[in-house]
Amino acid sequence: MAKKEKVYIYKLYERFWHWTQAFLIFLLALTGFEVHGSFTFFGFENAVELHNKAAWAFIILTIFTIFWHFTTGEWKQYLPTTENLRAQAEYYIFGIFRNAPHPTRKTLLTKLNPLQRLVYLSLKILVFPVMIATGLAYMFYRYPSQGEIKQLGIESLETVAVAHTIGAYVLIAFVIVHLYLITTGHTLTSNLKAMITGWEELETDEGEIPESKTAKDPVGEKINNPVNAPEIDPDSYENKPEI
């Protein structure tokens, strides 16, 4: 019989990254669509300025996060898998309505279900790079140099701007679906709470350390005693097992 245990699943940086990114994407969408002419809120000039600043913050955050992903090995969480992909999709389409159990188990080493892996990976390797590349081109296709305005080999802003706009629509669609899907955890708010506090009650077989077929190395320590756990600071480096 599965047993529920409190697990420290999202570490401090991870949560910082997630919420900062969420805030930046919200701000970028708000200012970006104002620049696009969809509505007036900040005023065009302020919107451009805020958008550019938020863009730099996003880029810096992304650089830090790439570093974090590789130093912690967390990048392995995003390796795509076809295992249970169909089951996960079927769960969202049918199972969830029949109160069926989640087909995949969320553990410290497999935080993401196969669908999430696929979607988040495509954000990381497709949508974000396209948005950053087109965004930088947008900013710098004309640039002042030695008292003159030089131009990159981009004839017009058109292609860049259209790609950037399409990316923005895709991201908004993602955010809408994402916001809804966080209510599909064990309880309506368990996923949200986990991303805020870091702790989540996860199903686990007694005494068994969850294993992943894709993540070879343990990326964190399972806290066996949830009652005492908060007293030990899980982010403390001294508590990390030697890897």
Next chain:
Amino acid sequence: MKNTVTFILSVVVPLIIITVVLRDASQDNKLLAELREEYSKPHIPSVDHSKHEALQRDFDNPHEITATCISCHTERGQELLNSFHFTWEREDYIEGRGVTYLGKRNLLNNFCTGIFSNEATCNRCHAGYGYEDKNFDFTNQYNVDCLVCHDNTGSYEKLRGGAGYPVPDQDFRTIVQNVGRPTKSNCGYCHFHGGGGNNVKHGDLEEALLTASRQVDVHMGVDGGNMDCVDCHTATNHVMKGRYYGVSSANTRRATCEQCHTAAPHLDQMLNTHVAKIACQTCHIPEYAKVNATKMYWDWSTAGELEDGRAFELYDDQGNPIYQSIKGDAAWQTNVVPEYFWFNGTADHFLISDKVDTTAAFLRINTLFGEASDPESRIYPVKVHRGRQPYDPVYLTILQAKLWDREAGRGALWLDLDWERALEEGMKYLNRPYSGQWDFVDTEMYLPVNHMVSPASEALQCQDCHSRENGRMHFVEGTYIPGKTTYAAVDTMGVLLIILSILGVITHAVIRYISYKKAQNTTTA
């Protein structure tokens, strides 16, 4: 706790530092301060002409005045024979035409339509004496009028209908003893009155500039730079910088903002990048004709109407003539928002020998070349003067009417109000074929706006162009303007994607809720 501090120190603080460092450091606009200093120095003449012996006398022959000038300025006479103020034509290369010699001397316009057969009155503004008809001697240096440009008393007057000769019996002794560097009123004597009255033609050049504030013109405003025309329109050997594209065609010898302000004058680099495609004038001249009205429309076809058998005039509430029997209907406007066009500094002109295309909506008296894909082109503010003027529906050429004469009964429209005779006389003078039939054609003339630069605080703001509706760039094509340009396909697909996402989520949530309720009922039942 300790780790939260470590986290803040290692992640949040570096992020803040990086963000702060990436911001532009603010600077002072040193260049602008230097320019202000340079141009606030008064011009100190090197010569006091009242001390010259040759000028201690009275004059009654204007040619003699010129000869006296040349007696000291020995080479200036020949020099003037090559000045465009005297030649009224310039050698230019025009794409599709080759090398041309065009100017006021031989070009059409859609104001008074052209000087042909009307030279004696139009050429009051020629920097010469006696340009009364096409037989004027352009090679005689004693035909140059030095005083119209160099009189510093502000009293020199040229005679109406005098072909450039001055009003006789002026105090020439005082005038010649007070010659010097041209002032605003020298240039304005002609350039403010193009089209036959103050501010009629250009819209950004008018008498008000002699006394205006810096709100009207930041450079010439008396409480601003109080600069003279020649501060920017500098000259070498009497050949001045500056082009008026009603008569010019080439992208050379232009007086530009950049000659003082550089090509990257803003402290804000975002604004500097705009300079590549937007002319300075576009943002810095939000409107023209800020004081007195300028003529926007001139319909010659209604000229000739009489009231009780007499010529009459109607005025608008500002006192501008909206109908004159001698000139037809007119529309005037103040604080005019310019129209915007791609322009690369080259232009073409409709010549008197060109064929009218009657299938076109209107005829371009001059054409400003330029397009978005041309790296030389920038978006310029332009005064578009629209008109209706006579043409020959058989030979398909623009017709030239004789407008003026010293006496009635010799076919001048303004005296006899007879189109048939006026056109006949005009075309006979030109010695060009005329079928005897006439009709009127809609024409447009494009005059780039360069003056009445507003203070920076009143320049256009981003949203003036970057907006979906009614933006200034509404009719500018060929370039992606953020906030203005949209592609229906992209936005439709995008909005559809968002709507589908929301609908999907709502549907899913509703089914979830219903099945949850059902499950509850099952367990309770």
